[in-house]
Amino acid sequence: MDVLYFAWVRERVGLPRERVETGAATVRELVAELRAREARYDAAFADERALRVAVDQELADFDAEIAGAREVAFFPPMTGG
Amino acid sequence: MDIRVQAEPFDLGREASAFAARQKGMGAIVTFTGIVRDVAGGLDRMEIEHYPGMTERALREIAQEARTRWGLGDVLVLHRHGAMAPDEMIMMVATAAPHRKAAFEAAEFLMDYLKSRAPFWKKEHGRDGADWVAAKDEDEAALDRWTK
Numbered sequence: 001m002d003v004l005y006f007a008w009v010r011e012r013v014g015l016p017r018e019r020v021e022t023g024a025a026t027v028r029e030l031v032a033e034l035r036a037r038e039a040r041y042d043a044a045f046a047d048e049r050a051l052r053v054a055v056d057q058e059l060a061d062f063d064a065e066i067a068g069a070r071e072v073a074f075f076p077p078m079t080g081g
Numbered sequence: 082m083d084i085r086v087q088a089e090p091f092d093l094g095r096e097a098s099a100f101a102a103r104q105k106g107m108g109a110i111v112t113f114t115g116i117v118r119d120v121a122g123g124l125d126r127m128e129i130e131h132y133p134g135m136t137e138r139a140l141r142e143i144a145q146e147a148r149t150r151w152g153l154g155d156v157l158v159l160h161r162h163g164a165m166a167p168d169e170m171i172m173m174v175a176t177a178a179p180h181r182k183a184a185f186e187a188a189e190f191l192m193d194y195l196k197s198r199a200p201f202w203k204k205e206h207g208r209d210g211a212d213w214v215a216a217k218d219e220d221e222a223a224l225d226r227w228t229k
Binding site: 004006007008054057058059073075076077078079080081 | 115129130131132134135138139160171172192195196197198199200201202203204213214215216221
C-alpha cells in the first residue's frame, strides 16, 4: 500500500510517500513496523496522540483495519481555515 | 455546491457576487473570509500544505452535511494552498438559506469542522525560522456544540 506523510511527519520521515509491503492488520501494527525500521520513523511516530491517520482518505483511528487499503496517511492535527 | 482548493488568490467581491447571483428564493447569504494574520510579529509568509484528493472529499462531506442540516440553498467553500503573505485571503465560505439564522449557523459549523477535519496544515515562516502551527484545543472543543 501507499503510505503518505504530511507536515512535520513528512519532514521527520524525510519523504512525502512510499510504497510499503506489509502484513499489518491495523494502523497500530503498521506504525509498529515502521518504527522498528529506522530512527527517523521512530521519531515521527513517538507520540501517537500528536498524530492523525486517514485510511483511503477517510479519517480513522489507530485501531482501524487496513487489510485491502490502498492508502494510509499520517499527519498532525489539521490547522486549516 | 462549489468546492475549490487552489493556489491562486481569489477576488472576494467577485466570488460573493457570483454566489449571490446563483441563488433563487433565498433570504440570506453569509460569507466568511479567513486572512493570514501576523500574530507574533515578523511573519514573512504562511505556507499551507494539504492532502490532494482527501481535502476535496472532506470539504464536500462537510458542505453536504451543512446543506442538509440547515436546509441551505447552496454552499461555497474555497481554500488556498501554497505560500501566502500577511493580509492575504486564505479561504472563504458562503452559505445561502431562506433565513439568516440558518445561514449564520451553517457558516460557523462549516468553519468549525473545516478547521479540525479538513487536511490542511499551516507553517509560519518568519525571522526566527519556520514552525508548523499547532492545533488548538479550543478548535476541537468548538465541534462539541454541533454534536448535541
